[in-house]
Amino acid sequence: MVGIATPEAAQPDLSGLEPGRSAIPDVALVLTVNSRVRELTIEPRVTLLDALRDRLHLTGTKKGCDHGQCGACTVLIDGRRVLACLTLAVACEGKNVTTIEGIAEPGSLHPLQRAFIEHDALQCGFCTSGQILSAIGCIGEGHTQSDTELREFMSGNLCRCAAYPNIIRAIWQVVAEQTVAGDASV
Numbered sequence: 001m002v003g004i005a006t007p008e009a010a011q012p013d014l015s016g017l018e019p020g021r022s023a024i025p026d027v028a029l030v031l032t033v034n035s036r037v038r039e040l041t042i043e044p045r046v047t048l049l050d051a052l053r054d055r056l057h058l059t060g061t062k063k064g065c066d067h068g069q070c071g072a073c074t075v076l077i078d079g080r081r082v083l084a085c086l087t088l089a090v091a092c093e094g095k096n097v098t099t100i101e102g103i104a105e106p107g108s109l110h111p112l113q114r115a116f117i118e119h120d121a122l123q124c125g126f127c128t129s130g131q132i133l134s135a136i137g138c139i140g141e142g143h144t145q146s147d148t149e150l151r152e153f154m155s156g157n158l159c160r161c162a163a164y165p166n167i168i169r170a171i172w173q174v175v176a177e178q179t180v181a182g183d184a185s186v
């Protein structure tokens, strides 16, 4: 019969380990964030959100709940919106990560940034970067066939200041601008 390790034998030797560190060795990681290649050495358990905020100092992506419930940490990976708090940084190697810091052109805000300002679509602003990145994804996915659909597909992004009506107006403005311009991308 194959021996089964006792609980004692299965325990790794954690003596000498820094408090708060895991016993798993760090890994080298290359991320492409806002078109810039960034090299990191991190624990494999680090989320994309913590890698962005704490290692790369891109603090525009916010940590609200850290549990996938508020949408404040929304970023784009290869153009699709994801929750950075539920995504491991190591899973993003070889992919393009876009954060709020990467959407404006030099000297010119992204249309959604401009529309949010014009429609006063924020109060405290904590949810705003997530709202804007999610709106970029939502428009790209084509979920703008109706007001109901847009609201449904933006419903993962919570706003404690309840700026929802103005957020939706801002998004519709950009959709309308694109329609006039015949542009499907934002």
Ligand code: FES
Pocket (backbone or CB within 6 Å): 062, 063, 064, 065, 066, 067, 068, 069, 070, 071, 072, 073, 074, 083, 084, 085, 086
């Ligand atoms: S911080 Fe990621 S969903 Fe709330």
Ligand code: FES
Pocket (backbone or CB within 6 Å): 121, 122, 123, 124, 125, 126, 127, 128, 158, 159, 160, 161, 162, 163
């Ligand atoms: S503007 Fe304050 S949480 Fe949305």
